[in-house]
Amino acid sequence: MSLAAPHPPHDGPTRGRPRSEAVERAIIEGTMKLLEDGVPLSELSIERIARTAGVGKATIYRRWRDKEELFVDVLRTAEPPDPELPGTSLRDDLVVLLETLRRRGQADRTSAILHNVRAQMKSSPKIWAAYDSTVIAPRRRAGLDVLRRAQRDGELRADTDVELLYDILVGPMLMRAVLRRTADLPEGLAEQIVDTLLEGLRPVSPPTAPH
Amino acid sequence: MSLAAPHPPHDGPTRGRPRSEAVERAIIEGTMKLLEDGVPLSELSIERIARTAGVGKATIYRRWRDKEELFVDVLRTAEPPDPELPGTSLRDDLVVLLETLRRRGQADRTSAILHNVRAQMKSSPKIWAAYDSTVIAPRRRAGLDVLRRAQRDGELRADTDVELLYDILVGPMLMRAVLRRTADLPEGLAEQIVDTLLEGLRPVSPPTAPH
Amino acid sequence: MSLAAPHPPHDGPTRGRPRSEAVERAIIEGTMKLLEDGVPLSELSIERIARTAGVGKATIYRRWRDKEELFVDVLRTAEPPDPELPGTSLRDDLVVLLETLRRRGQADRTSAILHNVRAQMKSSPKIWAAYDSTVIAPRRRAGLDVLRRAQRDGELRADTDVELLYDILVGPMLMRAVLRRTADLPEGLAEQIVDTLLEGLRPVSPPTAPH
Amino acid sequence: MSLAAPHPPHDGPTRGRPRSEAVERAIIEGTMKLLEDGVPLSELSIERIARTAGVGKATIYRRWRDKEELFVDVLRTAEPPDPELPGTSLRDDLVVLLETLRRRGQADRTSAILHNVRAQMKSSPKIWAAYDSTVIAPRRRAGLDVLRRAQRDGELRADTDVELLYDILVGPMLMRAVLRRTADLPEGLAEQIVDTLLEGLRPVSPPTAPH
DNA sequence: TCCTAATCGAGACGGTACGTCAGGTCTTCTT
DNA sequence: AAGAAGACCTGACGTACCGTCTCGATTAGGA
Structure with missing residues (x-):
């Protein structure tokens, strides 16, 4: 399933450094890892996710408006077919x-x-x-x-x-x-x-x- | 229905100033008023509830360990018979x-x-x-x-x-x-x-x- | 030296239960004990003094308007002649x-x-x-x-x-x-x-x- | 005189957004303004200083461990040469x-x-x-x-x-x-x-x- | 012997400030 | 430009005291 970014990068021709898909995966899988490790939902801060994924906070906000939008994508990735x-x-x-x-x-x-x-x-x-x-x-x-x-x-x-x-x-x-x-x-x-x-x-x- | 306090006041004989039932009601009804006014759950901070009910924060924490425990009592009060x-x-x-x-x-x-x-x-x-x-x-x-x-x-x-x-x-x-x-x-x-x-x-x- | 109470008990004839001098001493000596034990001044709350002396807070406020007034009496008692x-x-x-x-x-x-x-x-x-x-x-x-x-x-x-x-x-x-x-x-x-x-x-x- | 920050920003090369010197000045001068306006020392809370300087509390705690350390810098700035x-x-x-x-x-x-x-x-x-x-x-x-x-x-x-x-x-x-x-x-x-x-x-x- | 009134320990009360943490935004340097 | 890092303001968190206020229980006079 495509992880269509809620914040599309830009419309025109591709300018600047392209967004890294590896980063995208790192964020989602980092979130899942935290959840699997039993971290309660209430302790799942953007700050902690960024730390876990080794990523800046802005990099997350560039893709998802907030925590909930990120969770939708985490779910989509995890749902069995x-x-x-x-x-x-x-x-x-x-x-x-x-x-x-x-x-x-x-x-x-x-x-x-x-x-x-x-x-x-x-x-x-x-x-x-x-x-x-x-x-x-x-x-x-x-x-x-x-x-x-x-x-x-x-x-x-x-x-x-x-x-x-x-x-x-x-x-x-x-x-x-x-x-x-x-x-x-x-x-x-x-x-x-x-x-x-x-x-x-x-x-x-x-x-x-x-x- | 009795609002059994999750933080029981004390065991022995009644010592010190007794807890005010009026305050108890003010907190629960204040919370309900906020919810009725359409305040989203995520914006329902203890701080705001205390402000609305005209009550100190400690007065809330004295009765309920956290937001969720308070909600249980709010629900119990609001549920139709x-x-x-x-x-x-x-x-x-x-x-x-x-x-x-x-x-x-x-x-x-x-x-x-x-x-x-x-x-x-x-x-x-x-x-x-x-x-x-x-x-x-x-x-x-x-x-x-x-x-x-x-x-x-x-x-x-x-x-x-x-x-x-x-x-x-x-x-x-x-x-x-x-x-x-x-x-x-x-x-x-x-x-x-x-x-x-x-x-x-x-x-x-x-x-x-x-x- | 007389520990003249900043809050005089009353003017007229002595009515009601008289103030206990033992309590007065307990408060001042409790404060001195805390200070001797190295409790920093900033951690010397009225609440803690009351706890140490085994006394209600109101009993302190009945005698001294605030912490500083209490300290004056503590000093007066402790000063060498x-x-x-x-x-x-x-x-x-x-x-x-x-x-x-x-x-x-x-x-x-x-x-x-x-x-x-x-x-x-x-x-x-x-x-x-x-x-x-x-x-x-x-x-x-x-x-x-x-x-x-x-x-x-x-x-x-x-x-x-x-x-x-x-x-x-x-x-x-x-x-x-x-x-x-x-x-x-x-x-x-x-x-x-x-x-x-x-x-x-x-x-x-x-x-x-x-x- | 240099306002050497008691909480040094970091060791290595300059990473992340640098601390704003304007903010530093705003805090110190805000504190001095309050003192000049006759606010008693006991009412000089970090909270109030932050409000006056238009600054978040964390921004103050990032630089000074507590009120007293801040005062040292305020003094250093105010002392006549x-x-x-x-x-x-x-x-x-x-x-x-x-x-x-x-x-x-x-x-x-x-x-x-x-x-x-x-x-x-x-x-x-x-x-x-x-x-x-x-x-x-x-x-x-x-x-x-x-x-x-x-x-x-x-x-x-x-x-x-x-x-x-x-x-x-x-x-x-x-x-x-x-x-x-x-x-x-x-x-x-x-x-x-x-x-x-x-x-x-x-x-x-x-x-x-x-x- | 009762009655009145102030005292006592205890602790609830509305507040204010504490120091920490997270949310989002913004700036800087590096890639 | 994107990226990591981290400063920034805002505001909630839960705790500790503040000084005031009830409570029930004493503890003395004065009736």
């Missing part, structure tokens, strides 16, 4: 989508970081908007596509509110991962949710064709 | 529970405050734990009670995982309120969710008796 | 006066305290005035009396400016003790000064009679 | 030296400041040491030189203790200026002291040559 969908059936697709979500809430090395940073970002509206539009919304759109296609193919009743259905599918996972910080969601949870929910939503007549 | 359940049927109880949750996520005067403060609190583990154990957990327990009683009364299939069901019920509401900050959840949403979900969970034989 | 003058000759009296002054500037247990406190008091005009009028001025008056009597008795030339002479006698002792903190003024210094100075001040004709 | 000695005779030199001292104790605009600050400094040993070694001691050395030269030239008896003589000369001036805050020492005082003291110290044989 979105999964390939099998496409064999609505159930299979949904299970894969939810299973990905489940793993994201787990307590592996980087997820704990993501979890914390995401939680803090929600209190900063404009940054949340940026993260939402570049990370959350696309993922949601993909999920809705799966449901709509299933509806078109007759795997889902025509009168189903797919937006609500999506939230009902995804909500409990979030409920458990984000809010209750259980951090060890059981393995079969994704299938359990999907199976529980798809029960009453199947059309009476069998689907015309699997997609 | 939990609803009375009609008890006429499982569906009615659930609709009331979810409707309350929906309204809590709305953009009325105080809810916006709660929303923001709660979001920030999640990045502070120990404070979240305190809020969770005194506010969130009791509410969850009440919800689970409703489901278990319905199961005992035959309104719900015996093999239903009530914990999962609760998360499935509550999750979408949270999904929309907390994460997507829609802030205007439609009126009928609670009924819609309940009706959608209860479909496949009714026992085959009719319930022995409504509770 | 003024010496008896032999009266055998001008030279003998002066040597005793100056010798006393020399010892006051020495580094024995309490003198270091007096030295420090006196130095600080000079930066607080009204307190200095109080100390000056009750301690310094009487001592000076005694010194001038010695000189005037000697002048009357013919031991000193009639045209001598006794005030200036007193300052010339006392000045070097101060110069060395207060300013240069030598703290070990040589034993014979008093005699040396007196002998050096009295040289040119003797009247041509011998004194009519020793007093 | 040491006088040129006429060199025509011992008496003339001494009169000039003492006359300078007398004027320093006077109540002109800045002298009151110096007086107060000096008085307070004496209660802070290490700061006094700094002031003593950079201001007081050199002045004393110059005075002793005058006496020793006079002794070599036969203007003074060979057995005179010049150190004691210096203290005897300077002491009364200090006695009056510092201790008794008379603040209006009479014009002829310097000559009066010198003439009174030199009386008995002249050698029997006339000096070989004026220096």
Whole structure:
């Protein structure tokens, strides 16, 4: 993913010393290292990040307006890639989508970081908007596509509110991962949710064709 | 509700001048006023709260270890009271529970405050734990009670995982309120969710008796 | 010496619980103990004095308006008593006066305290005035009396400016003790000064009679 | 005089933005302005100095460890320059030296400041040491030189203790200026002291040559 | 023997200043 | 020009005292 700098260098022809990509990486990876080392979010000052990355403060401010904008890029870099969908059936697709979500809430090395940073970002509206539009919304759109296609193919009743259905599918996972910080969601949870929910939503007549 | 001071005054008999409850109220209400006036959470310094409440900084630190602990009490004071359940049927109880949750996520005067403060609190583990154990957990327990009683009364299939069901019920509401900050959840949403979900969970034989 | 309270208890007949003299002593001696233990003057807060003396702050403020007024009384209590003058000759009296002054500037247990406190008091005009009028001025008056009597008795030339002479006698002792903190003024210094100075001040004709 | 910063900026080659001399001046002159305006020493907080000078507190702490160290520099800047000695005779030199001292104790605009600050400094040993070694001691050395030269030239008896003589000369001036805050020492005082003291110290044989 | 009133230790109260730290901006020299 | 370094102003941090003010508990007279 491109680390498009929020502060573009300049428009005209390239003048002066070009910005070093190595510096860019050093800053982001330095931040992640600090987070992995258990430094609480509240102690993550720009000053400390600059020290860790061996970089001047101005070099950071030249690229990101403030701490939060930097965090969006740190998150973008750390997020695991979105999964390939099998496409064999609505159930299979949904299970894969939810299973990905489940793993994201787990307590592996980087997820704990993501979890914390995401939680803090929600209190900063404009940054949340940026993260939402570049990370959350696309993922949601993909999920809705799966449901709509299933509806078109007759795997889902025509009168189903797919937006609500999506939230009902995804909500409990979030409920458990984000809010209750259980951090060890059981393995079969994704299938359990999907199976529980798809029960009453199947059309009476069998689907015309699997997609 | 009692504002149990995180820094207890002393153990033995009451010695010295007792702490003023009026001051306690002034601090909490001053904080709420600032939040209502749209002051962003990041600009809510102890210094400013003290100024607003007409109170010395030490007077605040005497009661709360830090900003987050103060917020827990602000929240406790501001939270609307939990609803009375009609008890006429499982569906009615659930609709009331979810409707309350929906309204809590709305953009009325105080809810916006709660929303923001709660979001920030999640990045502070120990404070979240305190809020969770005194506010969130009791509410969850009440919800689970409703489901278990319905199961005992035959309104719900015996093999239903009530914990999962609760998360499935509550999750979408949270999904929309907390994460997507829609802030205007439609009126009928609670009924819609309940009706959608209860479909496949009714026992085959009719319930022995409504509770 | 009476520790006349700057805040007199009341005018009328003695009503209510009388002030405890034990408390008065505890405060002054507690302050002296702190000073002896080497606590720098700048760290001598009323709060700490109260803690040390096992006394409420108000109990101190009831007696002294502020720290400086308290120090005046501490000094008055600690000052060594003024010496008896032999009266055998001008030279003998002066040597005793100056010798006393020399010892006051020495580094024995309490003198270091007096030295420090006196130095600080000079930066607080009204307190200095109080100390000056009750301690310094009487001592000076005694010194001038010695000189005037000697002048009357013919031991000193009639045209001598006794005030200036007193300052010339006392000045070097101060110069060395207060300013240069030598703290070990040589034993014979008093005699040396007196002998050096009295040289040119003797009247041509011998004194009519020793007093 | 160079305002050597007590907190040296760095060792190696000049890196980063250099410290602003204008800021240095603003701080010192702001402090002097406050003192001239009659602000008591006890109300001279770093906070207030920073406000007056239009400067951040950290900018002050970057240069001086504490209030007292700052005062040393304020004094150094405010002290009137040491006088040129006429060199025509011992008496003339001494009169000039003492006359300078007398004027320093006077109540002109800045002298009151110096007086107060000096008085307070004496209660802070290490700061006094700094002031003593950079201001007081050199002045004393110059005075002793005058006496020793006079002794070599036969203007003074060979057995005179010049150190004691210096203290005897300077002491009364200090006695009056510092201790008794008379603040209006009479014009002829310097000559009066010198003439009174030199009386008995002249050698029997006339000096070989004026220096 | 009660009553009144000032005292006592304790500590809360509104403030002010402390010395530190971080946020962003700006200047300097080096690359 | 970009970069590292670090000075700069601003303002919050949490602590310590200031001098005042309640508390409950004494400790004396005077009724």
